[in-house]
Amino acid sequence: MSFIPIDALRTKPLPRPEDAPTRDVHEILDELEAAGELIIHRVPEPYVEVMTKYGRTKKIPEQMTWHHKSCGQCGHIPGYSTAIFWLNRAFGFDYDDPTDQTSCTAWNYYASATSNAPAQAGVAMRNFAAAYETGYFPIIHCGTSYGHYKEVREELIHHDDLRAKVRDIMAKLGKPLVMPEEIVHYSEWVHAMRDRIAERQVLDFSDITATVHPACHYYKLVQEDAIYDPDLYGGERTATVSALVQALGATVGDYSTFFDCCGFGFRHILVERDFTRSFATQRKIEVMKEEANPDVVLTHDTGCVTTLDKSQFAAQAHDKNVGIPVMSDAQFAALAMGAHPYRVCQLHWHTTDYTPLLEKMGIDWKAAWAEFEEDIGRLERKEIEFLSWEDVGV
Amino acid sequence: MSDRVLIIGGGPAGLEAARLTAQLGAPVTVIEKNDALGGMPISQSYAALTHGFQSAEELTNHLIEGATGQSGVEVRLGSQVAAIGGSAGAFNVTVGSDDSETQLEAGAVIVATGFTHFDPGRETQQYGYYEFPDVIGINDAEKMLKDHAFVTPSTGKPPERVAFIQCVGSRDRQIGNEYCSKVCCGISSKQAIEVRQQIPESRVFIFYIDMRMYGYWENEIYWPAQEQHRVNYVKGIVTEILSKNGRLLIRGEDTTMGRPMEVPMDVVVLAVGMEPSQGTRRMAEVLGLPTNKYGFIETVHDTLDTVSTTVPGIYVCGAATGPADLDDTISSAGAAAGKAVAFLRASVGVPA
Amino acid sequence: MSSAAPAALFTADRGATLSPHSYPDVSYEEKLRLWDEVKADIRFPTYLYGCYECGICVAACPSARFYDFSPRKIAQAAGREDVELIFEQMNDDVWNCSQCFSCNRCPRENSPGGLITILREVAVNNGLASSKEALEGYSRIVYKIMTTGTQVSPDMLQADAFPDWGPGVVDVSDNLDLWRRALPPETLHTTSMSWHVGKETLTELYLIWHYSGVMDMIAEIDEGLHMIIIDVMEETLEDAGYDIEL
Numbered sequence: 001m002s003f004i005p006i007d008a009l010r011t012k013p014l015p016r017p018e019d020a021p022t023r024d025v026h027e028i029l030d031e032l033e034a035a036g037e038l039i040i041h042r043v044p045e046p047y048v049e050v051m052t053k054y055g056r057t058k059k060i061p062e063q064m065t066w067h068h069k070s071c072g073q074c075g076h077i078p079g080y081s082t083a084i085f086w087l088n089r090a091f092g093f094d095y096d097d098p099t100d101q102t103s104c105t106a107w108n109y110y111a112s113a114t115s116n117a118p119a120q121a122g123v124a125m126r127n128f129a130a131a132y133e134t135g136y137f138p139i140i141h142c143g144t145s146y147g148h149y150k151e152v153r154e155e156l157i158h159h160d161d162l163r164a165k166v167r168d169i170m171a172k173l174g175k176p177l178v179m180p181e182e183i184v185h186y187s188e189w190v191h192a193m194r195d196r197i198a199e200r201q202v203l204d205f206s207d208i209t210a211t212v213h214p215a216c217h218y219y220k221l222v223q224e225d226a227i228y229d230p231d232l233y234g235g236e237r238t239a240t241v242s243a244l245v246q247a248l249g250a251t252v253g254d255y256s257t258f259f260d261c262c263g264f265g266f267r268h269i270l271v272e273r274d275f276t277r278s279f280a281t282q283r284k285i286e287v288m289k290e291e292a293n294p295d296v297v298l299t300h301d302t303g304c305v306t307t308l309d310k311s312q313f314a315a316q317a318h319d320k321n322v323g324i325p326v327m328s329d330a331q332f333a334a335l336a337m338g339a340h341p342y343r344v345c346q347l348h349w350h351t352t353d354y355t356p357l358l359e360k361m362g363i364d365w366k367a368a369w370a371e372f373e374e375d376i377g378r379l380e381r382k383e384i385e386f387l388s389w390e391d392v393g394v
Numbered sequence: 395m396s397d398r399v400l401i402i403g404g405g406p407a408g409l410e411a412a413r414l415t416a417q418l419g420a421p422v423t424v425i426e427k428n429d430a431l432g433g434m435p436i437s438q439s440y441a442a443l444t445h446g447f448q449s450a451e452e453l454t455n456h457l458i459e460g461a462t463g464q465s466g467v468e469v470r471l472g473s474q475v476a477a478i479g480g481s482a483g484a485f486n487v488t489v490g491s492d493d494s495e496t497q498l499e500a501g502a503v504i505v506a507t508g509f510t511h512f513d514p515g516r517e518t519q520q521y522g523y524y525e526f527p528d529v530i531g532i533n534d535a536e537k538m539l540k541d542h543a544f545v546t547p548s549t550g551k552p553p554e555r556v557a558f559i560q561c562v563g564s565r566d567r568q569i570g571n572e573y574c575s576k577v578c579c580g581i582s583s584k585q586a587i588e589v590r591q592q593i594p595e596s597r598v599f600i601f602y603i604d605m606r607m608y609g610y611w612e613n614e615i616y617w618p619a620q621e622q623h624r625v626n627y628v629k630g631i632v633t634e635i636l637s638k639n640g641r642l643l644i645r646g647e648d649t650t651m652g653r654p655m656e657v658p659m660d661v662v663v664l665a666v667g668m669e670p671s672q673g674t675r676r677m678a679e680v681l682g683l684p685t686n687k688y689g690f691i692e693t694v695h696d697t698l699d700t701v702s703t704t705v706p707g708i709y710v711c712g713a714a715t716g717p718a719d720l721d722d723t724i725s726s727a728g729a730a731a732g733k734a735v736a737f738l739r740a741s742v743g744v745p746a
Numbered sequence: 747m748s749s750a751a752p753a754a755l756f757t758a759d760r761g762a763t764l765s766p767h768s769y770p771d772v773s774y775e776e777k778l779r780l781w782d783e784v785k786a787d788i789r790f791p792t793y794l795y796g797c798y799e800c801g802i803c804v805a806a807c808p809s810a811r812f813y814d815f816s817p818r819k820i821a822q823a824a825g826r827e828d829v830e831l832i833f834e835q836m837n838d839d840v841w842n843c844s845q846c847f848s849c850n851r852c853p854r855e856n857s858p859g860g861l862i863t864i865l866r867e868v869a870v871n872n873g874l875a876s877s878k879e880a881l882e883g884y885s886r887i888v889y890k891i892m893t894t895g896t897q898v899s900p901d902m903l904q905a906d907a908f909p910d911w912g913p914g915v916v917d918v919s920d921n922l923d924l925w926r927r928a929l930p931p932e933t934l935h936t937t938s939m940s941w942h943v944g945k946e947t948l949t950e951l952y953l954i955w956h957y958s959g960v961m962d963m964i965a966e967i968d969e970g971l972h973m974i975i976i977d978v979m980e981e982t983l984e985d986a987g988y989d990i991e992l
Contacts, residue, residue: 012515012524019516021570069933071897075940078900078929085931097933099944102895102951110845112881113866114888114967117788119958126950147847159788169957173950216846223518223568223850234524235515256638259520261808261846268844271883273910275812275844283808291638313912346929351914372928379927386935387928519802519851566853567795603800630801633851647801652816654805 012234020054022224028157029179037163038156038177041132043184048192053228059182060192061139063093066131067186070142071103072302079346080305081141083330084186086344087193089394090200090337096136101127104140106148107303111267117155121166124152129175139184143301144266146185147217150225153183183225185218187240187300190329191227194247202338203361205250210332211294211324212241212252213284213308215301216261241300241329248336253292257283263311264303280311285322295357297326312352325354341365342372343392395484397744398423399734400500402475402677405433406720407712408506409457410727411734415504416464418735419745423468423498424461425475425489427673431458433508438533441540442588443720444580444615451540474673478503478681482707483741501742502707502734505681505691506727507673509713512563512571512666520634521562521664528642529635531562531666532581539588546660552593553660557644558582559632560602564667564717571688575667576717579606582665583619590623599626599659601646630655635662667717674714681708690716701730709734765831777833783868784824784832784861793860797821803849803858815842817849817858824861832865840865841880873966885971888964893978895951896940900926949986952979956992 017024033040043059052058065088073080088095105123109115131138140146156163156179167177190197219226219238229239232246237258245252263279265272285308288294297308309326316322331345341347341363347354348369358365375391378384384391399415401408404426412422428437432454435443440450461467473491480486487498511533514523523529527547538544546553560582564575579602586598605627607616619625632646638658645656670678670689678685683703684692691710694702701709711730712723738744769777784790803817804810810817820839823831840862849858869877881888891897903918918925926937933941955961956979965972976992983990 013513015516019570021568069941071891071899071940073940074934075896075898075900076903078926078931078934081934082929082931097931099933099942100947101941102943102947103891103897103940105891105895105897107897108887108891110863112884112888113863113870113877114881114963115960116867116958116963119954119960122954122958123951126954130947155789158792162788169954172957173953175950216848220847220850234522236520236522236524254637256636256643258636259634259806259848261844261848263808263844264846265809265844267841267880267884270887271881275809277910279808279812283811310908310911313914314910343928343930348925349914349918351912375928376921376924379924385927386932387930389930392930518853561800561853565798567855568851568853603798629799630805631853633802633805645805647804647810647818649799649801649804649818654807654810 012230014230015053015055015228015235017055020056020224024056025153025157025225026181029181032157038167038179039132041128041137041178041180043181044137050188050192050227051229053224053226056224058188058225058227060184060188061137063088063095064136065093065095065139065189066134066136067095067097068101068104068127068131068138068140068145069097070145070302071107072306073141077302077305077309077346077349079331079344079349080302080328083328083334083339083345084141086334086339086392086394087190087197087330087337089389091193091196096134098130098134100130104142104145104148106144107266109148110144111270117162118165118169120148121152121156121162122169124149125166125170125177126173126175128178128180129170131180132176132178137184138180139186139189141186141302143185143215143218144303146183147221149183150222153179154222185300187218187329188227190333191240191243194244197244197333197337198247198249201248201336203336203363205248205336205361207360208250208296209253209292209294210245210250210296210298211255211288211292212245212258213262213297213299213304214238214241214258215299215304218301241298244329244333245298248333253288253294255288255291257287260284262299262304262307264307266303269303269307276307277311277314280307281315281320281322284308285312285315285324286320289321289324294324295360296332297324298329298332299326300329309351323352325350325352325357327354335361335363340371340392341368343375343387395742396499396501397421397738397742398500399738400425400485400487400498400503401506402503403433403506403508403673403712403714404428404431404469404471405506405508405712406435406454406457407508407714407723407727408433408504409461410724411504411506411711411731412461412467413457413464414728414731415735416461416466418731420735420738421466421468423470423500425473426469426471427474429472431462431469431471439537439540441536442584444577444584444611445719445721447584475677475680482737485707501738502709503681504730504734505674505677505683505703505708505710505714506712507677507714508671509668509674509717510671512669514562514664514666516569517562518566518568519632521559521662522635523664526635526637526642528660529662529664531664532578532585533666535585535663539585539592542592544589544592552596554596555659556589556596556598556661556663557632557659558586558598558600558663558665560600560665561631562664562666563669565603571667571669573688573717574606576606577719578665578667580611580615580719582663583607583611583615583625585663586625587615587619587623590625597626599628601628601630601632603629603631632662668713670714681705683708683710690714700726701733707737763828763830764826765828765834767830768834769837772833774829777829780836780868780872781827781829781832783871784864787864787867789860790864792855793857793864794821794824795854795856797825797854797856800853802851802853806848806851808846808848809842809844813842815839817843820858820861821856836865836869837874837876840869841876870963870967878967881967885968889971889975892955892964892975894939895943895948899939900937945982946986949982949988952983953988955979956990961992
């Protein structure tokens with residue numbers, strides 16, 4: 001009886017850019033810039049090069065980043081945004097947190113369709129022009145924004161009339177038409193930084209198992225532009241977030257609904273929530289719990305964190321097999337580096353019980369909560385107006 | 395001037411072309427880059443051929459004997475064409491082998507460099523070929539079937555449930571191979587029958603978009619597969635393969651019943667399509683032959699001339715021009731041999 | 747978006763439909779007009795090529811598991827230009843879609859989710875009752891995003907708005923002001939927006955809504971909402987020195 005020599009068969013060849021089914025968007029942008037159609041906002045140095053799906057490289061800026069914030073994050077789970085800023089500050093990186101930024105408005109667009117292609121592109125281009133004016137390079141906090149902006153980029157480079165119309169609208173605002181050289185998601189920055197984050201790790205994660213939920217809008221839209229690593233998942237699933245887990249010495253728990261959406265639904269999570277709850281519970285959380293029994297669910301998008309975290313409460317009332325804390329890769333990385341679970345990661349905004357996880361990480365969350373309550377006391381007594389970065393040591 | 399015909403590639407197409415060319419009276423040199431003749435059926439250990447379930451090895455050996463047994467056929471193994479000069483009737487070819495290079499004169503050239511199997515790592519559906527040992531290609535399956543050892547690779551035991559997924563790497567705009575690879579529906583059905591024969595307790599499924607069972611494949615293979623061998627044909631391509639409880643889990647839509655389905659399998663066989671081989675791509679460049687957008691070598695007129703290239707004196711046959719089954723390949727090899735010899739008679743004057 | 751757009755699809759006539767006429771009160775001409783509006787969208791050619799019913803889209807679709815919904819049927823109806831069926835889907839099915847774009851896995855490069863985005867836009871633009879119904883209870887969100895440039899503000903975290911999110915929501919809303927002050931990033935020190943959006947920024951946003959024709963869409967789904975938003979916009983634009991008729 002003979003066996004297939006698995007090792008010999010399974011050394012995956014590196015993807016070759018020549019095999020990619022689409023043209024390199026950088027080439028197209030260069031052509032448009034040369035024709036005077038738009039300005040390319042170049043990635044500042046130093047940058048890290050990462051590999052995308054078809055073997056092309058993508059530049060991820062280290063600093064001088066303009067932080068394009070996410071409404072759901074800043075509104076409902078602000079520890080997510082805080083952790084992203086904290087990571088930048090812990091490394092001493094120069095960045096901008098602008099007020100001259102609107103939401104990408106894609107949540108509304110996908111939920112209600114009360115917008116159109118020129119408006120969506122206009123919103124995107126206004127934000128990119130605002131970043132360009134500051135000299136800081138845009139980095140996108142939300143997966144939905146990221147996917148939507150990739151879509152907008154496709155539409156603008158392939159449709160001359162749309163591009164003309166949007167350039168016209170920008171002109172009325174006194175702004176040029178600017179396209180960033182890369183559309184960068186913050187989790188790609190975390191990915192590029194993962195080894196340096198691991199160097200500064202102060203907690204032991206070797207006992208921690210995390211399941212990873214990759215955000216649909218990160219890798220399913222404009223599929224060639226997402227990070228893949230031949231050494232992870234055989235290069236067949238996006239490496240973002242999973243690579244970080246490994247770099248921090250934790251285990252990535254696999255489960256059979258890895259590619260399933262979380263069930264956010266955009267409109268559903270706001271006005272038809274039984275779909276979102278049912279889907280998140282039955283197709284994601286229960287499967288993760290049964291097959292991987294993880295300590296934490298990690299993801300890299302606002303909607304996914306919200307959906308997976310908030311859907312578990314109602315499910316408990318129906319005796320569903322749930323109860324895994326959910327957080328972003330940024331919060332996970334920050335905790336690894338010793339960030340305060342409340343002052344920085346703001347876990348009190350999360351719903352599913354995260355305290356067993358913190359205990360397993362070796363964090364005295366009771367003491368941490370007492371510290372935070374002291375801060376609240378000082379705020380109540382108006383001794384301080386706000387908690388500052390100084391207060392959290394960065 | 396030379397009356398020699400240079401045949402590039404020693405697989406079924408090259409062997410049949412060599413045999414007939416020599417039979418028609420012209421001297422032949424076969425250049426083969428591997429250390430053995432036979433092409434894909436031998437190097438990839440094919441089991442039974444789709445037509446008639448004949449042993450691939452026996453049939454290929456027959457082709458090899460047919461060519462080498464003919465007087466006037468010279469074979470150079472471990473050799474490749476490095477460069478070509480001159481023109482039809484008087485080509486000057488540089489042949490490289492190990493570290494040395496030799497010159498060769500030829501009046502006509504027949505390219506028979508064939509195909510390679512699509513690498514499932516480039517698939518845009520989530521099949522995990524490089525993650526899961528139990529996800530294999532039809533090429534991997536042939537090896538096991540030839541040894542009568544069709545097993546679940548991770549356990550070494552015969553599988554209970556086997557799924558074939560059609561059109562992997564073909565009919566796909568995302569991958570860039572929009573064409574149909576022609577042979578995979580027949581091959582998968584043949585393999586499904588073989589699995590059912592070798593493992594009578596097994597349940598075998600074929601997930602397809604269309605079943606392309608041309609001509610006699612319909613009654614010789616498709617109907618018997620369903621009726622005698624109880625192979626389950628399900629319209630709906632699988633999109634994801636993951637692992638659950640130590641087994642593979644496949645996910646697709648059962649379009650007949652109009653609902654999503656996810657079921658466990660022990661082995662999943664990907665019906666990987668045909669792409670031009672490295673040899674075909676290289677020879678197209680070296681010989682200056684136009685290729686289509688997929689890299690296959692183009693002929694002058696699709697229907698009326700399936701073997702002449704745009705370069706006078708250079709012919710092409712077999713899967714180097716596009717997906718082809720063995721019947722197609724043998725036919726086109728004969729056509730190439732005939733045209734090459736006819737050309738030599740008209741231009742060089744020999745063979746008489 | 748790789749290959750060139752296919753040749754123009756044939757012009758549908760009444761006989762092209764294979765479906766029963768489920769909305770007999772609406773004329774065929776009206777249904778055809780809506781379909782023509784869908785096809786006129788610039789994105790349409792790259793969202794629909796041909797469909798060979800492989801079922802990959804349905805297999806990947808989260809809504810297909812919960813609703814009687816099939817992205818394959820959306821692509822099929824569109825490919826057939828079955829105007830009757832398309833109108834039915836525009837009313838009954840398109841709001842089930844999660845807009846996750848898992849269906850972009852389509853080997854023909856169709857995007858059923860993308861087709862649905864356009865179908866929804868056309869439905870909203872034309873004030874279809876089903877679109878108003880689907881967006882019932884959603885108007886406060888539209889108001890928030892259009893006037894503040896952020897979609898969900900901290901002060902929306904009320905127990906009566908999100909009862910199924912657990913007692914944590916009560917904690918948040920009880921402590922909202924203090925907890926927002928306990929956030930180090932300066933831009934987050936607000937409860938009425940997700941982060942502080944500058945006045946000039948809002949001015950630019952309102953101009954974008956105006957110039958791109960979005961306000962007309964809002965008027966179609968909810969006139970009252972439209973009026974409130976226009977009021978806010980007019981005030982800000984006036985302050986910024988713009989003399990524009992909204």
